[in-house]
Amino acid sequence: MKAKEVSELSSSEVQTKLRETRDQLLQLRLRKNTGQIEKTHELRSLRKDIARLETVLTQKNSSAPTAA
DSSP: OOHHHTSSSOHHHHHHHHHHHHHHHHHHHHHHTOOOOTTTTHHHHHHHHHHHHHHHHHHHHHHHHOOO
């Protein structure tokens, strides 16, 4: 997911996407610990997606009070 795609989402959509991505990361970590994962690079990409989502969410929340 690109940063531009994330910035176009609303705050509630970003929160939903963040929750889904965290769940995916948890499932991937569990599969990695049991040795069932082949594509370990997916862990890194999910962590980066979470960081992007949190950054955009923080920006949206900090700009909201000034606009109101």
